[in-house]
Amino acid sequence: xxxxxxxxxxxxxKPIPSxxxxxxxxxxxxxxxxxxxxxxILNTLTDKLVSTGxxxxxxxxxxxxxxxxxxxxxxxVTEPHPEVSKDAxxxxxxxxxxxxxxxxxxxxxxxxxxxxxLERNELKLLLVCKSVRPKHMTDHLIALxxxxxxxxxxxxxxxxxxxxxxxxxxxxxxxxxxxxSKDDEAFTxxxxxxxxxxxxxxxxxxxxxxxxxxxxxxxxPEEEQEGAGEKKGQKRKxxxxxxxxxxxxxxxxxxLKVKRIVAxxxxxxxxxxxx
Amino acid sequence: xxxxxxxxxxYERLNYLYQAAHCVLSNNPENAELARFxxxxxxTITRRLVLRQDPSVKRTxxxxxxxxxxxxxxxxxxxxxxxxxTSFTVxxxxxxxxxxxxxxxxxYSLWVDRPEAQLENPKQPGDKFYLHIxx
Numbered sequence: 001x002x003x004x005x006x007x008x009x010x011x012x013x014k015p016i017p018s019x020x021x022x023x024x025x026x027x028x029x030x031x032x033x034x035x036x037x038x039x040x041i042l043n044t045l046t047d048k049l050v051s052t053g054x055x056x057x058x059x060x061x062x063x064x065x066x067x068x069x070x071x072x073x074x075x076x077v078t079e080p081h082p083e084v085s086k087d088a089x090x091x092x093x094x095x096x097x098x099x100x101x102x103x104x105x106x107x108x109x110x111x112x113x114x115x116x117x118l119e120r121n122e123l124k125l126l127l128v129c130k131s132v133r134p135k136h137m138t139d140h141l142i143a144l145x146x147x148x149x150x151x152x153x154x155x156x157x158x159x160x161x162x163x164x165x166x167x168x169x170x171x172x173x174x175x176x177x178x179x180x181s182k183d184d185e186a187f188t189x190x191x192x193x194x195x196x197x198x199x200x201x202x203x204x205x206x207x208x209x210x211x212x213x214x215x216x217x218x219x220x221p222e223e224e225q226e227g228a229g230e231k232k233g234q235k236r237k238x239x240x241x242x243x244x245x246x247x248x249x250x251x252x253x254x255x256l257k258v259k260r261i262v263a264x265x266x267x268x269x270x271x272x273x274x275x
Numbered sequence: 276x277x278x279x280x281x282x283x284x285x286y287e288r289l290n291y292l293y294q295a296a297h298c299v300l301s302n303n304p305e306n307a308e309l310a311r312f313x314x315x316x317x318x319t320i321t322r323r324l325v326l327r328q329d330p331s332v333k334r335t336x337x338x339x340x341x342x343x344x345x346x347x348x349x350x351x352x353x354x355x356x357x358x359x360x361t362s363f364t365v366x367x368x369x370x371x372x373x374x375x376x377x378x379x380x381x382x383y384s385l386w387v388d389r390p391e392a393q394l395e396n397p398k399q400p401g402d403k404f405y406l407h408i409x410x
Contacts, residue, residue: 134379
C-alpha cells in the first residue's frame with residue numbers, strides 16, 4: 001500500500017489547471033424548424049424562382065493580365081476556342097446582370113444587403129442558411145430581426161438549393177422587402193405562404209421587453225403632451241415612474257453561467273529572450 | 276463543482292451588470308450611455324481581479340469605449356473582403372467608430388467551443404482527476 005500511496009500522492013500534485021470564465025447567460029439561437037416546413041419552404045422558393053426566371057447572368061470575360069506582351073500570346077494560342085465562343089454571346093442577348101430587375105429589387109440577397117434592409121426596417125420575411133461556417137457570419141441577424149420583429153428562420157441547405165436557380169455562388173441570407181405601392185410581384189403570396197410556418201422571433205433579454213417597447217413608444221409622446229399641459233411636474237414624474245416599473249418587471253435575472261476550461265496546450269506564447 | 280468558485284461574488288456582479296445593460300437597452304434604446312457605464316464597470320472588475328471572460332461576452336463589448344454592441348442598435352455588422360479569398364465580419368461601434376474584425380474561416384473553431392477544453396470530459400488526466408476527488 002505504500003507504493004500505491006506514493007503514486008497517488010505524486011498524481012495529486014498535478015491537478016489539472018483549469019480556468020473559469022464568465023459566460024454569457026444569453027445564447028441567441030435560431031428556433032428549430034420542423035422537417036416538413038423546411039422542405040415546404042425550399043420547394044416554394046425554388047418553384048417561385050424558376051417560374052419568375054430571376055437569374056443573374058454573368059458571362060466570364062477573358063481578361064488578359066496587364067503584361068500583355070509576354071503572356072497574351074501564349075495564352076491566346078492555348079485558348080482560342082473558349083474565347084471565340086464567348087465573344088459571340090457577349091454581344092448577344094444574355095447581357096451581364098439580372099434578368100428581372102423589378103423582381104430583384106423586391107428581394108434582398110446576400111448578408112450585407114439583408115443587414116442594411118433590416119436596419120432600415122424594410123423586410124417582411126427573412127430566411128437564413130443554416131449551413132454557414134463560421135456561424136458568427138449570420139449570428140448578428142438573429143438579434144437584428146428580433147429587435148425589428150421580423151419573422152426569421154434558419155433553413156439548412158438554403159444556399160445549395162437557391163444558388164443554382166439564381167445563378168449565384170452562394171445565398172446565405174434572403175429577405176423579402178415591403179412593396180411600395182402596388183403589390184406587383186407574386187412574391188407577396190410566397191411570403192404569405194411561408195410566414196405562418198416561421199416561428200416568431202425571440203431573444204432572451206428581449207422577450208418581455210420587446211412587446212412593451214412598442215406600446216411604450218406610442219404612449220410616451222401622448223404622456224409628454226399631457227405632462228406639458230399640466231402645471232404640476234410631479235404628477236408627470238409619478239406617471240412615468242409607474243410606466244417604467246411595469247415594463248422593467250419582465251426582465252428577470254438569468255442565473256450565473258460559468259465555464260470551466262482546460263488551458264490550451266497549443267497556445268502560441270511569446271518566447272522571452274533569456275539573457 | 277462550482278461551489279468552491281473563487282471570487283464568486285465578482286462573477287455574480289459581472290452577470291448582473293451584463294444583464295442589466297441588456298435590459299436597460301431593450302427598455303429604452305436611448306440608454307446607450309447607461310449601458311456603456313455598466314459595461315465599463317464590468318470591464319474594470321475583470322481587469323482588477325483578472326477574471327476570464329468568454330469570447331461570446333467579449334465580442335459584444337467595444338474595446339475602445341466599452342459600450343454594449345447590439346447589431347442594429349449600437350453597432351453595424353458587415354461582411355468585407357480583403358483579398359478575393361479572405362473575408363471578415365466587421366462589427367463597427369456606432370458610438371466611437373471602432374471596428375472589430377472577425378476572420379471568416381470555416382475550419383476554425385474557438386478553443387472554448389471545442390470538446391477537449393471542457394473540464395467535465397478530461398481525456399488523459401481522467402484518472403488523476405478521480406483520484407484527486409477520492410482522497
